Amino acid sequence: MAIFNNKNKDERELGFGTKNYNKPVRFLNANGQINVHRAGLGIGNVDIYHWLITTSKTSLILVIILGYILINFVFACVYFLIGSQFFGGLDAQEPFQQFMNLFFFSAQTITTLGYGHIYPIGNAASIAAAVESLLGLLSFALATGVLYGRFSRPKAHLLYSKNLLISPYKNGKGIMFRIANRKQYELIESEASVTITLNNPETKRRDFLNLKLEITRINFLSLSWTIVHPLDEESPLFGLTKKELEERDAEFIILIKAINDTYSQTVYSRNSYKAEEIVENAKFKPLTPEADKRGRLRLTVTDIHHYDAVN
Amino acid sequence: MAIFNNKNKDERELGFGTKNYNKPVRFLNANGQINVHRAGLGIGNVDIYHWLITTSKTSLILVIILGYILINFVFACVYFLIGSQFFGGLDAQEPFQQFMNLFFFSAQTITTLGYGHIYPIGNAASIAAAVESLLGLLSFALATGVLYGRFSRPKAHLLYSKNLLISPYKNGKGIMFRIANRKQYELIESEASVTITLNNPETKRRDFLNLKLEITRINFLSLSWTIVHPLDEESPLFGLTKKELEERDAEFIILIKAINDTYSQTVYSRNSYKAEEIVENAKFKPLTPEADKRGRLRLTVTDIHHYDAVN
Amino acid sequence: MAIFNNKNKDERELGFGTKNYNKPVRFLNANGQINVHRAGLGIGNVDIYHWLITTSKTSLILVIILGYILINFVFACVYFLIGSQFFGGLDAQEPFQQFMNLFFFSAQTITTLGYGHIYPIGNAASIAAAVESLLGLLSFALATGVLYGRFSRPKAHLLYSKNLLISPYKNGKGIMFRIANRKQYELIESEASVTITLNNPETKRRDFLNLKLEITRINFLSLSWTIVHPLDEESPLFGLTKKELEERDAEFIILIKAINDTYSQTVYSRNSYKAEEIVENAKFKPLTPEADKRGRLRLTVTDIHHYDAVN
Amino acid sequence: MAIFNNKNKDERELGFGTKNYNKPVRFLNANGQINVHRAGLGIGNVDIYHWLITTSKTSLILVIILGYILINFVFACVYFLIGSQFFGGLDAQEPFQQFMNLFFFSAQTITTLGYGHIYPIGNAASIAAAVESLLGLLSFALATGVLYGRFSRPKAHLLYSKNLLISPYKNGKGIMFRIANRKQYELIESEASVTITLNNPETKRRDFLNLKLEITRINFLSLSWTIVHPLDEESPLFGLTKKELEERDAEFIILIKAINDTYSQTVYSRNSYKAEEIVENAKFKPLTPEADKRGRLRLTVTDIHHYDAVN
The missing domain is CATH 1.10.287.70 (Helix Hairpins)
Incomplete structure (x- = not known):
C-alpha cells in the first residue's frame, strides 16, 4: 500500500508537467482543490x-x-x-x-x-x-x-496549522507543520506525503521533489500529528532560506491519506503551503491534552496553529 | 497490504503521543472507542x-x-x-x-x-x-x-475473551486472548495487531511497543482465533509480572482488521485490555466444535471466555 | 495485495482449527458457504x-x-x-x-x-x-x-466445473478445474487460491496445505480459466490416488477474488470439491470460442463441465 | 498495489486464451468493452x-x-x-x-x-x-x-488520443498516446498498463506481451499524461513497422486504474488501439496550459489528439 513511497521514481511524478509558468502559480488552492480548469469539452x-x-x-x-x-x-x-x-x-x-x-x-x-x-x-x-x-x-x-x-461521501476534515515552521530538529533544523482531525469520527492508518515544487533556475523548468519525512504513517490520528521533514544534507532544501524559496515560487504540496473509521472508507486530504507561509526560527507550542476526571484525554484542536519564536 | 507489519518502524507510531499522564489513563474504552475528546471547534x-x-x-x-x-x-x-x-x-x-x-x-x-x-x-x-x-x-x-x-455500515462484531491470559506456550509462556465472530456473516482475511503502551520509569514517558504475534493472519474467522504473543527473550514484556505491568499502567491495544464477506467491506475492530485484566497461570479451555448430523460444525461462541488454572 | 501468497506461512492458516472430527465433514458447502453454526449468542x-x-x-x-x-x-x-x-x-x-x-x-x-x-x-x-x-x-x-x-451487493457469480480432474500436465500430471463468469459484467484482476484439507494419519489431526498453482492471477475472466495445480514432487499430493484422498476425507477449498468491473468492487467466490468429485485420467474438452460476424468472441459457458477420458 | 507489475509473470496473463482466430478480431471495443459474448446460460x-x-x-x-x-x-x-x-x-x-x-x-x-x-x-x-x-x-x-x-457508479471518463504515435524518443523511438480526464472531478494515483496482442507466425498462436512504460504511475491526472513505451532493444516491438503490426493483427490493450477523488473509489478505464490506428513519424503537439489571471491553469483537453509529422 506504499502509495507515498519515496523509493520509487514513478511516485515522484505529480502529473502537473514541468513547465515554468514565469509568473507565480499555485497548484493547489488553499482548500486543497487542484488549480486546473479543463476546457474544450462539450456540454455532455x-x-x-x-x-x-x-x-x-x-x-x-x-x-x-x-x-x-x-x-x-x-x-x-x-x-x-x-x-x-x-x-x-x-x-x-x-x-x-x-x-x-x-x-x-x-x-x-x-x-x-x-x-x-x-x-x-x-x-x-x-x-x-x-x-x-x-x-x-x-x-x-x-x-x-x-x-x-x-x-x-468519504471525508477527511483535517485542520492544518496555518504556517509551515523551520524549527530546530535534532542537531539541525526541520520543516514542520501540524494536522488534527476536526471531526468526532476517528481517522486511522494515516499516511502523509510532502512534495515541493519550485522553479529550477538552471533548467528553467519546474522541479517536483518528494521530501523525506521523519514518520510517514501513524495508526490513529486522535490527537495531532506534527509532520517533519528533516533539513539534513540529504534534503533538496538543505541550506535554502525562506527568501530563496519565495524567489523560486516554491509550493509545498501535502497529501494525507487515511481511513475514516466510521465508514471504513479511504479518504484523502490535500493542502499546500506557499513559501510565503513559512515562519523561520519558530517552533510549535506543545499541545497539552489533559486527562479529565473520566480518564478521557481532552485536546483543544485549534491550538495546533500556535508557535513560539526561537533564537 | 501489510498494515500491521512489525518490520516497519513507522508502523509503531500509534498517534497518541508519548506523554506520561501521571495518573492512570485508558486510551481505548472497553467498547473500542478512542478515549479522546477534541474541543475548541465551532458548531460548524x-x-x-x-x-x-x-x-x-x-x-x-x-x-x-x-x-x-x-x-x-x-x-x-x-x-x-x-x-x-x-x-x-x-x-x-x-x-x-x-x-x-x-x-x-x-x-x-x-x-x-x-x-x-x-x-x-x-x-x-x-x-x-x-x-x-x-x-x-x-x-x-x-x-x-x-x-x-x-x-x-461496515461492522465487525467481535467477541473478545474477558481476560488476557499468561499461559504455558511451547517451552515458555505466552500472552493470549481469544476472539470470535458474534454474527452470522463471515469474516475473512482477518489480521491482528497488538500494541502495548506502558510508562517507562527511566524516560518518564509512555512507550508504545508492537508485540510480535505467533500468527498475524487467518483466512476465515469462522470458529475462534487464539491470538498469542510469545513471551520469549525477544519480547519487551519478557520477565514482567502482572503486578509490574499494573504499576506501569500497561494497556494492550488490539486492532483487528477483516473483510466482511457479505458486503466485501474492510472492517475494523478495536479492543484494549488493562493490566488488571490479565490472569496469570491459566490457559483457555479448548473449544469443542462438534459436527452435527448435517455435518455442520457447531460452536458455542461464548465459551471463548473460559479458562482453567495451571500450575 | 498478495492475499493468496504462497510464501507467507501466516497465509496458510485457514481458521478452521486442526481438529480431526473422526467422521467426514465438509468445511464449505457446495454453494461456498462456510459450514459453521455459531451458537450461544443472544437474540441481540x-x-x-x-x-x-x-x-x-x-x-x-x-x-x-x-x-x-x-x-x-x-x-x-x-x-x-x-x-x-x-x-x-x-x-x-x-x-x-x-x-x-x-x-x-x-x-x-x-x-x-x-x-x-x-x-x-x-x-x-x-x-x-x-x-x-x-x-x-x-x-x-x-x-x-x-x-x-x-x-x-458485490457479487461474483462463477460457474465451477462439476469435477476436479487429474489430467496429464507437462511431463507429469496436474489437478485441474475450470471456472467461468456466469454474468454479463466483467471480472478483472482475478486471483485464485487452492487449499487442501485432509486427515493426517500420523498426527491424527487435520492438515491444511496450500497448493501451488501454475498461474494465480489473470487480468480478465472473460472466457474461462483452467486452474492447475501441478502434481510434481513439490506437491503434497504427489503420488496420492483418488482412493487415498477419499480415505483421508480430503476437501479442496477454492477461493477466488476478483474485481467486478461494473461496480469496482472486490468480490469473493468460494467453492469446495470433496475427493469423491475427482475424476482420474480425464482432461477437459477444449473450449471453442468462435469469432462471429461482428468480430465478437462467443463462448458457451456451460461447456466448461465437459471432459474426455484419457489413457 | 503493484497491479500492473511487469516483473510478475502471472500478471501477463490476460485471460483471453492464446487461440489464433485466423480472421481479424478485436478484443476490446473502441469504447473499452470486452468483446466477448457468454452464451449457454439460462434466463436466471x-x-x-x-x-x-x-x-x-x-x-x-x-x-x-x-x-x-x-x-x-x-x-x-x-x-x-x-x-x-x-x-x-x-x-x-x-x-x-x-x-x-x-x-x-x-x-x-x-x-x-x-x-x-x-x-x-x-x-x-x-x-x-x-x-x-x-x-x-x-x-x-x-x-x-x-x-x-x-x-x-465509479467512473473514469478518460479521453484517449485518437492515434498511437511512433515518435522520436530519447536516442531512438517510442510508441506513445495521450490521455486526459474529461470530467471536472480529479483522478489521483493513476496507473497505466499496456499489453500488446498479436499473432505469432511461428507458433500460430496469439501472443500477449506486456509493454514496459517510461512511467507507470502519476499522482494527479490533472493535465494530460503522455504514456510512452520506449522502442528499445528490450521491446518486443523493436524494429517492427506499422505494416508488419497490421499483418499480425496487433492490438494494444490499455488499462488505466485511478482513484476518483470525489468518491474515493478506484476506477478503471480500458481502451484499445488496432495497428491501423498507428501514425508513424509523428509527434504530439505540446499542450500549452496557461495560467489565467486568477493563477488557474487552463487546459484545452481535446488538444491531446493533435500531432505533427516529423522526418
Whole structure:
C-alpha cells in the first residue's frame, strides 16, 4: 500500500508537467482543490451528479427550491392551457387565481400529496397529472440519492496549522507543520506525503521533489500529528532560506491519506503551503491534552496553529 | 497490504503521543472507542450525519418521534396564524380543537398522505402546504439515507475473551486472548495487531511497543482465533509480572482488521485490555466444535471466555 | 495485495482449527458457504439487515407481503377499538365489513395513498393515522435500503466445473478445474487460491496445505480459466490416488477474488470439491470460442463441465 | 498495489486464451468493452440490475415510461373486470371512458397520489388498490436504488488520443498516446498498463506481451499524461513497422486504474488501439496550459489528439 513511497521514481511524478509558468502559480488552492480548469469539452461532459454532490449546502437548497417553483410553474401552465374547466373543485373565477390554484394543484400532484379537493377531469388533464406524479417520484428518487451521496461521501476534515515552521530538529533544523482531525469520527492508518515544487533556475523548468519525512504513517490520528521533514544534507532544501524559496515560487504540496473509521472508507486530504507561509526560527507550542476526571484525554484542536519564536 | 507489519518502524507510531499522564489513563474504552475528546471547534464541525449513523437505536427513534411532533407543531402554528377559515373541512369551533385538527392536517401533509377532508383554501395556506410537503419529501429522503447508512455500515462484531491470559506456550509462556465472530456473516482475511503502551520509569514517558504475534493472519474467522504473543527473550514484556505491568499502567491495544464477506467491506475492530485484566497461570479451555448430523460444525461462541488454572 | 501468497506461512492458516472430527465433514458447502453454526449468542446478535440482504427472493417477497397484511391488521384493530364512528365515509353497518374497510383505510394510510373517502375524525383516530403514516414512510425507507443493498451487493457469480480432474500436465500430471463468469459484467484482476484439507494419519489431526498453482492471477475472466495445480514432487499430493484422498476425507477449498468491473468492487467466490468429485485420467474438452460476424468472441459457458477420458 | 507489475509473470496473463482466430478480431471495443459474448446460460443468469445500471439514459427512460403505461394498463384491466360500479366518483357511462378513468385511477394509486375523487368500494376493488399501492412503493424503492446506483457508479471518463504515435524518443523511438480526464472531478494515483496482442507466425498462436512504460504511475491526472513505451532493444516491438503490426493483427490493450477523488473509489478505464490506428513519424503537439489571471491553469483537453509529422 506504499502509495507515498519515496523509493520509487514513478511516485515522484505529480502529473502537473514541468513547465515554468514565469509568473507565480499555485497548484493547489488553499482548500486543497487542484488549480486546473479543463476546457474544450462539450456540454455532455458536465457531470450534474458530481456538481450536486460537491456544491455548497446553500447552492443545493437554492437549486431545490427554484427547481420546485419552476416545475410547478411549467405544469401550472400546462394545466392552464388544457383549461380550468377540466379541473374539479376549482372555484376561482379570475384567471390569475385559477392559475395560482393550478400551481398549488401541481405542487400537490408532484409531491404525490393529492388532497383531491382539486382533481383532473377528462383525459388530457388526467394524463398530465399522471405524468407529473411519475416525474415527482423520479425527482424525489434522485433527491434521495443526492442527499445520501452527499452525506456518505468519504471525508477527511483535517485542520492544518496555518504556517509551515523551520524549527530546530535534532542537531539541525526541520520543516514542520501540524494536522488534527476536526471531526468526532476517528481517522486511522494515516499516511502523509510532502512534495515541493519550485522553479529550477538552471533548467528553467519546474522541479517536483518528494521530501523525506521523519514518520510517514501513524495508526490513529486522535490527537495531532506534527509532520517533519528533516533539513539534513540529504534534503533538496538543505541550506535554502525562506527568501530563496519565495524567489523560486516554491509550493509545498501535502497529501494525507487515511481511513475514516466510521465508514471504513479511504479518504484523502490535500493542502499546500506557499513559501510565503513559512515562519523561520519558530517552533510549535506543545499541545497539552489533559486527562479529565473520566480518564478521557481532552485536546483543544485549534491550538495546533500556535508557535513560539526561537533564537 | 501489510498494515500491521512489525518490520516497519513507522508502523509503531500509534498517534497518541508519548506523554506520561501521571495518573492512570485508558486510551481505548472497553467498547473500542478512542478515549479522546477534541474541543475548541465551532458548531460548524459537528457532523449530524455521523451522529445519526452512530447513535444508539433508542436515540434515533426518539429523535425521529420528537422531530415529527415538533415539525407538525410548528406547521400547525403557521396554519393557525394564517387562520382556520382558510382550511376547508375544518368543522371544529373551539380554537384548541382547531389547532389539533391543523396539527393532524400538517401530519397528513408532511407525510404526503393528503386525505383531503381538510384542505387549504387561498394562497397563503396553499403555499405553506406546498412548502411542508416538499420538506416532508426531503426529510424522508434523508431518513432513507440514514437508515441505509446505519444498516450498510461496515461492522465487525467481535467477541473478545474477558481476560488476557499468561499461559504455558511451547517451552515458555505466552500472552493470549481469544476472539470470535458474534454474527452470522463471515469474516475473512482477518489480521491482528497488538500494541502495548506502558510508562517507562527511566524516560518518564509512555512507550508504545508492537508485540510480535505467533500468527498475524487467518483466512476465515469462522470458529475462534487464539491470538498469542510469545513471551520469549525477544519480547519487551519478557520477565514482567502482572503486578509490574499494573504499576506501569500497561494497556494492550488490539486492532483487528477483516473483510466482511457479505458486503466485501474492510472492517475494523478495536479492543484494549488493562493490566488488571490479565490472569496469570491459566490457559483457555479448548473449544469443542462438534459436527452435527448435517455435518455442520457447531460452536458455542461464548465459551471463548473460559479458562482453567495451571500450575 | 498478495492475499493468496504462497510464501507467507501466516497465509496458510485457514481458521478452521486442526481438529480431526473422526467422521467426514465438509468445511464449505457446495454453494461456498462456510459450514459453521455459531451458537450461544443472544437474540441481540441477530442481524436482521444481513438476513434481508442475503435471503432468497422468495423469502423476501413473502416477508414483505405478510408484513404488509400483519401491520394493516394491527392498525385495523386499533382503529376498530377506537370506534368506527370516528371515521368519516365509513358506510358499512356490519362489524366485519367495518373492520375490512378500516383495514383498507389502514392500507391507504401506511402507503400514504390517502384517497380520503374514509378519513379520521377526532384526536384518537387522527393520532393513530399520523403514527401509521410515519411508520409507513420509515418502513418504506427501510425497504428502499434493503432493495438497494441486495442489488448493489458485490457479487461474483462463477460457474465451477462439476469435477476436479487429474489430467496429464507437462511431463507429469496436474489437478485441474475450470471456472467461468456466469454474468454479463466483467471480472478483472482475478486471483485464485487452492487449499487442501485432509486427515493426517500420523498426527491424527487435520492438515491444511496450500497448493501451488501454475498461474494465480489473470487480468480478465472473460472466457474461462483452467486452474492447475501441478502434481510434481513439490506437491503434497504427489503420488496420492483418488482412493487415498477419499480415505483421508480430503476437501479442496477454492477461493477466488476478483474485481467486478461494473461496480469496482472486490468480490469473493468460494467453492469446495470433496475427493469423491475427482475424476482420474480425464482432461477437459477444449473450449471453442468462435469469432462471429461482428468480430465478437462467443463462448458457451456451460461447456466448461465437459471432459474426455484419457489413457 | 503493484497491479500492473511487469516483473510478475502471472500478471501477463490476460485471460483471453492464446487461440489464433485466423480472421481479424478485436478484443476490446473502441469504447473499452470486452468483446466477448457468454452464451449457454439460462434466463436466471440475466442480471436486471446490472442492465438498468449500465444501459443508456434513453433506454432507461423508455423502460420507465413503457413500464408505467403497462402496469397501469394491467391494473386498469383488473379494475375493469372487477366492475366499474365498485368505484365511487366514476361518472363516465361509456365503457372506453370508464376504462380510461380506471387507468388514471390506477396511476393515482401506484404513485400513492390518491386524489380520492375516484375511490374503491367493496373488498375486491379495495384489495386490488392496496396491492397496487404496495407495488408502487416497491417499484419506486427500486427506482431510487437504480438512479442512485447509476449516479454513484465509479467512473473514469478518460479521453484517449485518437492515434498511437511512433515518435522520436530519447536516442531512438517510442510508441506513445495521450490521455486526459474529461470530467471536472480529479483522478489521483493513476496507473497505466499496456499489453500488446498479436499473432505469432511461428507458433500460430496469439501472443500477449506486456509493454514496459517510461512511467507507470502519476499522482494527479490533472493535465494530460503522455504514456510512452520506449522502442528499445528490450521491446518486443523493436524494429517492427506499422505494416508488419497490421499483418499480425496487433492490438494494444490499455488499462488505466485511478482513484476518483470525489468518491474515493478506484476506477478503471480500458481502451484499445488496432495497428491501423498507428501514425508513424509523428509527434504530439505540446499542450500549452496557461495560467489565467486568477493563477488557474487552463487546459484545452481535446488538444491531446493533435500531432505533427516529423522526418
